[in-house]
Amino acid sequence: DTTYGWWAGNSGVANRSGKFIAAHVAHAGLIVFWAGAFTLFELSRFDPSVPMGQQPLIALPHLTTLGIGFDADGVLMGDTKPVLAIAIVHLVSPMVLAAGGLLHSLLLPGNLEESEVAKARKFNIEWDNPDKLTFILGHHLIILGFAVILLVEWARVHGVYDPAIGAVRQVEYDLNLAEIWNHQTDFLLIDDLEDVMGGHAFLAFVLITGGAWHIATKQVGEYTKFKGKGLLSAEAVLSWSLAGIG
Numbered sequence: 001d002t003t004y005g006w007w008a009g010n011s012g013v014a015n016r017s018g019k020f021i022a023a024h025v026a027h028a029g030l031i032v033f034w035a036g037a038f039t040l041f042e043l044s045r046f047d048p049s050v051p052m053g054q055q056p057l058i059a060l061p062h063l064t065t066l067g068i069g070f071d072a073d074g075v076l077m078g079d080t081k082p083v084l085a086i087a088i089v090h091l092v093s094p095m096v097l098a099a100g101g102l103l104h105s106l107l108l109p110g111n112l113e114e115s116e117v118a119k120a121r122k123f124n125i126e127w128d129n130p131d132k133l134t135f136i137l138g139h140h141l142i143i144l145g146f147a148v149i150l151l152v153e154w155a156r157v158h159g160v161y162d163p164a165i166g167a168v169r170q171v172e173y174d175l176n177l178a179e180i181w182n183h184q185t186d187f188l189l190i191d192d193l194e195d196v197m198g199g200h201a202f203l204a205f206v207l208i209t210g211g212a213w214h215i216a217t218k219q220v221g222e223y224t225k226f227k228g229k230g231l232l233s234a235e236a237v238l239s240w241s242l243a244g245i246g
Contacts, residue, residue, distance in 0.1 A: 019110050032093050042057050043083055145203075155171040173197035175198045
């Protein structure tokens with residue numbers, strides 16, 4: 001029964017799942033476009049004679065940590081094609097996201113329960129339906145789990161920047177459950193990339209397993225509307241946290 005002002009974020013689409021998707025796709029498109037545009041902006045002003053840490057950069061240091069466009073010493077290669085390719089992909093992708101947002105906003109039903117596609121109706125947000133919320137949450141968790149696997153495999157096959165040696169190297173994850181357990185409260189003190197990637201590998205397992213659990217099972221415990229909103233809110237916070245960790 002709560003009413004919201006026009007400035008209250010996505011409150012206007014909280015009960016219209018089709019419009020809800022359109023709004024979030026639009027937000028994703030803006031973020032991706034910023035990443036591509038800012039990469040080009042920073043590349044045009046990058047001074048290879050000055051250490052990267054002393055320059056006002058945001059996007060290029062992230063590419064450096066992934067070993068893209070820079071040599072083993074973190075110095076920009078003469079060929080900037082890898083960096084340009086990343087930037088262009090991030091500039092083109094928002095066009096696809098914008099098309100999807102417009103499709104959901106203008107042509108497809110504002111509420112997925114009105115969709116003619118049975119699979120689409122399964123993802124209609126119903127705040128009073130705990131089973132539907134856990135079903136949606138489960139799919140999100142599995143997608144996040146595969147995203148974490150991509151990071152772990154990139155580090156293993158291609159390599160990431162290791163500040164301890166000042167070079168890009170391949171990192172074979174160390175899935176040591178005892179170490180992961182012991183670093184629950186002091187994870188900021190971890191200085192070994194093998195342990196970092198091992199933690200990510202374990203996190204991927206937890207996300208995918210938890211996602212499958214939420215899809216296959218029903219809501220556990222007493223359900224309230226507040227708890228339902230908290231489920232998807234927690235998933236949103238987890239998404240941003242993983243984005244920051246990556």
